[in-house]
Amino acid sequence: MLEFRTQGYNGYSVKYSPFFDSRIAVAASANFGLVGNGRVYILGLTPNGIVAEKWFDTQDSLYDTTWSESHENQLLVASGDGSVKLFDITLSQFPIQSWKEHAREVFSVHWNLVSKDTFLSSSWDGTIKIWNPTTNDSLITLPTHSCTYSAEFSPHSPSILSSVSSDSHLRIFDLRTPASASNHLTMNIPIHTPPKPRMGAAAPVGIPPSEALTHDWNKYRDTIIATAGVDRVIRTFDIRAPAAGPIAVLPGHEYAVRRITWSPHLSDVLLSASYDMTCRVWTDGSAMGAGGVKQENMVQQDPMVLGGGNEMGKMVRHTEFVTGVDWCLFGAEGWCASTGWDERVLVWDCRAIMQ
Amino acid sequence: MADALCGPSNALQNFQKHTSVDRTLQQDRLTHRHSPPQGFRSSPGPNAGILDPEFDAFQAGHAGPPQPDFHHLPPHLTQHPPPPQFVQAPQGPDWAADFQRLNISPLHPSAPIQHSHAPQASNAASWHQDFMKQQVPAAQAPTYQQNMFGSMSGHGMGGFAGPAFQQSHFGPMDSNTVSEVAQGKQQAQEGALQFDDAAFEAAFKQAQKDMLEAEVSNMREAGNAAQERAADSVPAETDPILLRIKEKRPNVYLAIKLRSEIDLGRPSDALPYLDALETLERSGSLIDDASEAKWCVDALQKIVNRDAPQVIKTRAESLITAINERLMSAYPLLASRVPVTQESIWEDLEAAGYTTRTPLPERVAQQPQQEKKEEQPVKNDDDEMAETAGKLLERVADNTSEKFQKSQFLELMRRLRDREVRVEGDKVVEVNSAQPSTFPLQPAGVPEIDRNILNVASQDFGTVMDSEVGHASDPTKTEPRTDEVSDQFNYYNINSKYHR
Numbered sequence: 001m002l003e004f005r006t007q008g009y010n011g012y013s014v015k016y017s018p019f020f021d022s023r024i025a026v027a028a029s030a031n032f033g034l035v036g037n038g039r040v041y042i043l044g045l046t047p048n049g050i051v052a053e054k055w056f057d058t059q060d061s062l063y064d065t066t067w068s069e070s071h072e073n074q075l076l077v078a079s080g081d082g083s084v085k086l087f088d089i090t091l092s093q094f095p096i097q098s099w100k101e102h103a104r105e106v107f108s109v110h111w112n113l114v115s116k117d118t119f120l121s122s123s124w125d126g127t128i129k130i131w132n133p134t135t136n137d138s139l140i141t142l143p144t145h146s147c148t149y150s151a152e153f154s155p156h157s158p159s160i161l162s163s164v165s166s167d168s169h170l171r172i173f174d175l176r177t178p179a180s181a182s183n184h185l186t187m188n189i190p191i192h193t194p195p196k197p198r199m200g201a202a203a204p205v206g207i208p209p210s211e212a213l214t215h216d217w218n219k220y221r222d223t224i225i226a227t228a229g230v231d232r233v234i235r236t237f238d239i240r241a242p243a244a245g246p247i248a249v250l251p252g253h254e255y256a257v258r259r260i261t262w263s264p265h266l267s268d269v270l271l272s273a274s275y276d277m278t279c280r281v282w283t284d285g286s287a288m289g290a291g292g293v294k295q296e297n298m299v300q301q302d303p304m305v306l307g308g309g310n311e312m313g314k315m316v317r318h319t320e321f322v323t324g325v326d327w328c329l330f331g332a333e334g335w336c337a338s339t340g341w342d343e344r345v346l347v348w349d350c351r352a353i354m355q
Numbered sequence: 356m357a358d359a360l361c362g363p364s365n366a367l368q369n370f371q372k373h374t375s376v377d378r379t380l381q382q383d384r385l386t387h388r389h390s391p392p393q394g395f396r397s398s399p400g401p402n403a404g405i406l407d408p409e410f411d412a413f414q415a416g417h418a419g420p421p422q423p424d425f426h427h428l429p430p431h432l433t434q435h436p437p438p439p440q441f442v443q444a445p446q447g448p449d450w451a452a453d454f455q456r457l458n459i460s461p462l463h464p465s466a467p468i469q470h471s472h473a474p475q476a477s478n479a480a481s482w483h484q485d486f487m488k489q490q491v492p493a494a495q496a497p498t499y500q501q502n503m504f505g506s507m508s509g510h511g512m513g514g515f516a517g518p519a520f521q522q523s524h525f526g527p528m529d530s531n532t533v534s535e536v537a538q539g540k541q542q543a544q545e546g547a548l549q550f551d552d553a554a555f556e557a558a559f560k561q562a563q564k565d566m567l568e569a570e571v572s573n574m575r576e577a578g579n580a581a582q583e584r585a586a587d588s589v590p591a592e593t594d595p596i597l598l599r600i601k602e603k604r605p606n607v608y609l610a611i612k613l614r615s616e617i618d619l620g621r622p623s624d625a626l627p628y629l630d631a632l633e634t635l636e637r638s639g640s641l642i643d644d645a646s647e648a649k650w651c652v653d654a655l656q657k658i659v660n661r662d663a664p665q666v667i668k669t670r671a672e673s674l675i676t677a678i679n680e681r682l683m684s685a686y687p688l689l690a691s692r693v694p695v696t697q698e699s700i701w702e703d704l705e706a707a708g709y710t711t712r713t714p715l716p717e718r719v720a721q722q723p724q725q726e727k728k729e730e731q732p733v734k735n736d737d738d739e740m741a742e743t744a745g746k747l748l749e750r751v752a753d754n755t756s757e758k759f760q761k762s763q764f765l766e767l768m769r770r771l772r773d774r775e776v777r778v779e780g781d782k783v784v785e786v787n788s789a790q791p792s793t794f795p796l797q798p799a800g801v802p803e804i805d806r807n808i809l810n811v812a813s814q815d816f817g818t819v820m821d822s823e824v825g826h827a828s829d830p831t832k833t834e835p836r837t838d839e840v841s842d843q844f845n846y847y848n849i850n851s852k853y854h855r
Contacts (some may be wrong), residue, residue, distance in 0.1 A: 032764055035781040254754075277758050320764050330412075341764050 001317065002347040004050035009039045011339030013064045013259075014324040019072035019332035022046070023053075023336050026345050030060035034131050040077050042089050043345065050347065054089050063147055068133070069116040076119060084121045084264055085323050085351030086133060086157030099131060101138050115158035122151035126311055128173070139270045142173055143181055149229075154223035168192050168209035170245055179303070180277035189237055193245040195306050203249045207231065214259045220267035222257045228257035234272060236284050236307070248284040258323045265333030269312075271350065273322035279338050281350045285309035307317050313353035400811040511810050606635065606647040610654035622664045629670055636674060652678055737777045 017023035022045040030036035038061045042054040061080035068074035073089045082102040083096035104124035111119040118139065122128045124147045129138040129355075146167035154160040159175040172187035191212050194204035212229035218236075221277035224247075230236040232253045235246035255275035263269035268287035272278050285308030320341035328335035332352040398432050486504045601608040609628050618624035632651065635641040642648040655678075663671070749767050751759055759765060768784070770776045 031783050032767065035778050035783065255751075277762075319758055320762055347798070 001349075002045065002050050004041075004043055004052070004347075005343040006039070006041060006339070006343045006345060008343070010320070010323075010343055011345060012062060012323050014337045014339040014345060015065055015067055015075075015326050016328050016337060017067050018069060018329060019067075021328060024050075024326075024345070024347070025065045025067060025075050026339050027065035027323070028339070028343075029080070030061070031345040032090050032341055033063065033080070036349045037075070038060065038064055038079060040075070041089065041345075042075075045291070045347065049065055050345065055094070056095070058085065059125075060087060061105075063105060064107055066109045066111050066119070068119075069111045069113060070133075074133075076109045076111070076121075078109045080105045081217040082123065082125070082355065084131070097133065099136070099138070099140075101129060102127065105304075106153075107148065112153045112158055113155045114153070115311040118158075120151055120153060120161060122148035122163055123169045124148070126165075128161070130161075130175075140179075142185070144171060147211075149211070150215050152215065152217060154217050154222070155219055156217070156343070157190060162215065162217065162225060164191065164212035164215045164229070166211040168212055168229075170212070170215060170225060170227055170237060176216060186240060187242050189242045191229070191235060191237075191246075192231070192242075195245045195247075195249060198306075211256075213256060216261050216270075218262045218267065219264050221286070224252070224286075226262065227255075227262055228260045228272060232256060232274075234260060234270065234282065247305065248309045249305060250284065250285070250304065250309045251312070252280060252283050252311045253278070253281075255321075258321065259325050261326060263327050263333065265326050268309075271325050271336055273323045273325040273338055273340070277318050277320060277322060277351075278316050279318070279322055279325055279336075280311050280315070281313040281354060282311055283309055313350060315348060315350070315353050317346055318344065318349075483538055602654075604647060605646075606641055606644070607650055609635075610651045614654050615656060617658055617661065617663045617667065625667065629667065629674070633670070633674055633677075636677050636681065639681065641678060645682060646680055648682050652682075737774070740778055741772050741774060744768040750773060 001306060005119035006026060006028045009030055010032045011026055012026045012033060014098035014175075017025070023043070027039040028041065038058040040058070041052050041063055044051050044053045045328050056077075058077065058079055059081065060083075064078040066076050068076065068086075069339045070090075073337070075087055075089070077085050077087065079085060081100070082104055083098050083100040084100075084102075084106055086097040088096050102121065102123035102125050106121050106123045108122045108324065109119060117214050118130055118132050120130050121129055122144075126143060126145050126146060126148065128142040129140070129143060131138050138270045139206050142163075143192040144163055144165050144167075144206045146165040146169075148163050148165040151161060154162065161173050161174075163171045165171070168191045170187075170191055172189075172305040173183060173184040174186045175184055177184050177186055179343040186224040190209070192207045192209045194206055197203045198259060198269060208229040208231045212227050214229065215225055215227040218226070222238045224236055226234055226236045232251065232255060234250040234253075234257060236248040238244070238247050241247075250270075253272065253276050254275040257272050257274045259273040267286070268283045268285070270282040270348065271279060272282065272286060315338070318338065318340040322338055322340040324339040324340070325336060328337070332349075333345070334349045336350055337345060337347045368576065379406065426854070475772055597608060601609070609632050613625050613628035613632065616622070616628065632655075641651065652675055655675045657670045659675070751765065767776070770780075774786055777786055778784075
């Protein structure tokens with residue numbers, strides 16, 4: 001396990017470079033992001049441990065970062081003052097571009113993984129904006145009418161994107177649809193819907209809506225999205241059957257889940273970071289053989305669990321809320337990086353913590 | 356739009372929402388239920404209370420046909436076949452009277468219906484006025500009568516609403532007038548009788564009260580004497596703090612001394628205090644103040660639960676029973692509100708510089724006020740921050756894991772809540788020094804006073820004395836005995852006025 005200390009700044013997001021297996025970006029904020037400056041670190045993994053190759057300071061807190069998919073030296077940050085900034089790590093100090101259209105804190109940025117020519121940002125002002133890095137204004141604004149904590153392009157289509165927000169809904173936008181009254185919104189799935197009643201199990205009880213903080217597209221199954229948030233439960237949805245409710249429910253975290261991400265190597269493995277100061281590795285039970293035994297015995301430990309998934313491991317080294325986690329795209333599967341409010345970035349192999 | 360949705364006036368507020376399930380929607384629904392539609396009675400007005408029973412009576416009395424078919428009455432409908440009108444006609448006055456009795460119209464000075472209520476309001480004095488007024492419609496009655504039977508069929512709604520409205524008691528007019536007049540007289544007589552009764556009652560009560568007071572003052576004197584005697588019997592107090600308590604609340608003082616002697620393992624020294632308490636109980640002055648009595652009972656209960664010598668235990672037990680019996684008989688259930696407020700005792704104790712507990716709810720209530728006075732200009736943001744931080748801490752209060760106890764973020768929340776730091780511009784600053792500081796805020800030279808130390812110590816004692824908090828009198832739970840001796844030093848609150 002490698003460690004780096006972001007002295008004076010509390011981590012909010014960590015991302016592996018899609019171009020280099022030894023480069024990590026970390027967005028961090030002073031004073032836990034309540035007030036003060038932000039800083040984005042470019043960390044290099046070297047034989048001597050983690051070193052900070054570069055960092056950029058910003059006037060306001062930083063809440064998210066994402067690497068450019070089209071340029072190996074560029075990355076975006078989401079700022080508390082409503083701006084989105086593009087930095088080039090070969091330059092010394094200032095961002096090469098800054099877009100300020102959002103009225104409130106920007107909480108996520110994400111680059112289009114397929115066409116690679118656009119990126120999106122989502123904000124507490126209740127909108128998602130789509131941008132082209134070469135233009136000065138946003139291309140499209142998609143309203144969600146609630147604080148949108150997380151938005152992402154589908155890794156399978158250049159024109160489909162999704163968001164989760166404080167109204168406990170997962171929204172799917174398809175930019176190919178006409179920009180009618182629905183503003184490209186094609187699907188609006190209530191996350192708190194209880195799963196359908198099953199044979200041999202008590203009917204699920206209704207759950208009050210709660211803020212959804214994070215979600216991620218499965219990298220292999222193009223219709224599967226996982227969501228998580230304040231109700232501490234990770235759920236997966238199949239957007240082919242939006243009314244069917246979650247197809248997997250994974251309880252276990254003790255406080256709100258701040259970030260989840262699907263493995264780039266395995267179709268059923270999830271990594272999550274939570275306010276309970278842990279990172280956990282999960283399988284959603286969709287892989288062959290996983291979780292089947294327990295269901296045959298009809299003795300599930302937790303009646304909340306659905307879909308045969310379970311927690312495979314827990315990383316407890318962080319001493320404050322864990323806010324960011326990301327998988328390494330290269331090398332052996334299982335390497336990942338996490339950051340949190342303990343001013344630390346940990347790079348670790350999650351196979352080591354699995355039982 | 357977004358302000359309403361996301362609406363944190365500070366960054367922390369939004370974060371705080373992450374820590375629990377948002378229940379605002381359910382609460383919304385509940386609060387909406389509390390606004391019943393105000394129907395036709397837009398403003399209650401002076402008739403509001405009167406109207407209901409009358410309406411009930413109206414409904415009860417005329418469940419059958421009180422509805423004389425309003426749509427028969429408008430003029431353009433008068434060509435309708437006459438039979439129903441003839442059938443209805445005799446009922447007209449009856450219905451009209453009922454209608455008027457309902458007081459739906461604003462109170463009209465000449466409306467005779469008023470008088471059914473007037474006697475109650477202005478008892479005997481106005482009965483003759485009632486009588487006078489009663490005569491007016493009676494004199495006019497014949498014309499109305501004629502009007503009624505003569506041209507009833509030609510009258511429309513307008514007719515009813517206008518002059519016909521006055522025709523209160525057509526058919527039974529005469530008898531009614533008489534009876535009301537008679538009633539008025541009767542009520543006047545009753546009034547006179549009542550007055551005599553009342554005077555007698557008052558005089559009787561006065562006499563009784565005088566006697567009672569004399570008795571009570573006698574008892575007081577006896578009680579005071581007993582108190583003095585009891586106070587004399589115990590060893591002289593040297594501690595100035597306890598001396599003050601002794602002057603103000605002798606009962607509490609005795610209980611405290613008793614308990615501390617037993618805690619210190621000197622049951623023989625405790626005996627005089629127990630004797631004094633028993634004396635006071637027998638004299639009845641122990642329960643002069645129910646709160647103090649309750650206090651003593653709690654303290655004694657604690658002694659019983661501890662491993663004190665058997666002699667003291669049994670005596671304490673019987674004393675508890677005696678006090679409780681006396682308390683219950685002195686303050687009967689429901690007869691009077693028993694003034695059990697231990698807060699005032701605590702206040703007194705604290706004022707005297709002797710404190711064992713910080714009443715938490717009070718502190719929460721008082722602190723914002725003090726803060727407001729201190730720093731008016733930057734108050735709002737800080738208050739909200741502190742409040743939010745407090746809520747957040749409550750949410751994780753039940754988490755006892757080491758990580759959460761050591762968390763710097765939660766420590767910052769604690770300090771925000773306790774106003775040790777505040778947000779100024781884009782910095783977190785110490786309230787006192789106003790120096791920008793990067794968190795973690797390292798103590799400069801002198802180690803910081805851990806404000807929780809007192810809380811922890813006092814909680815130990817607080818549960819002992821304050822059985823209202825619950826489970827304190829649980830005999831199965833033995834308290835940690837390691838700090839038995841040092842316990843007495845916990846009594847001293849170094850923050851109190853006395854030490855300044």
